[in-house]
Amino acid sequence: MTETILQLLGGESVIRKIVPAFYQKVFSDSALVPFFEEIDQTAQINKMVNFLRAIFGEEDLMVNLRDSHEKLVSLGLNDSHFDKTKSYLKLSLVELNVDRNIIDKIMEIVESTRADVLDK
Ligand code: HEM
Numbered sequence: 001m002t003e004t005i006l007q008l009l010g011g012e013s014v015i016r017k018i019v020p021a022f023y024q025k026v027f028s029d030s031a032l033v034p035f036f037e038e039i040d041q042t043a044q045i046n047k048m049v050n051f052l053r054a055i056f057g058e059e060d061l062m063v064n065l066r067d068s069h070e071k072l073v074s075l076g077l078n079d080s081h082f083d084k085t086k087s088y089l090k091l092s093l094v095e096l097n098v099d100r101n102i103i104d105k106i107m108e109i110v111e112s113t114r115a116d117v118l119d120k
Pocket of ligand 1: 069
């Protein structure tokens, strides 16, 4: 049986390291931080942990990313913000020594969310 990305990563504890490292970079970027001004940062980290645990574990996705980001698109969210966010996730994975092949798979998944996140 093929292992899920969650299993390949080594379980939820690894996601709990990746997500705060990733948001530390996002929240430090002056081009991205305005989108998070009204957001509770801890709640956002928890939402992303739950989201990644679900998609990496190949569970049904209960979140509609189009709805979640619609307001942000009206405020100017575009490909440049998506690309930066994606690169920060990749950097966090590299810094946590995640295997290259797993990083490539995760980047494919992130890319597959672009149309919904940016309401294309
Ligand atoms: C790269 C792909 C992205 C994924 C997979 C993603 C995923 C998510 C998820 C799972 C949520 C929580 C949704 C919910 O529970 O309702 C969320 C919310 C949010 N995301 Fe993203 N996101 C992405 C890109 C971005 C980008 C580029 C930005 C802005 C720079 C952004 C800003 C936000 C904000 C501000 C919220 C909170 C919205 C609210 O609570 O009103 N996201 N995102």
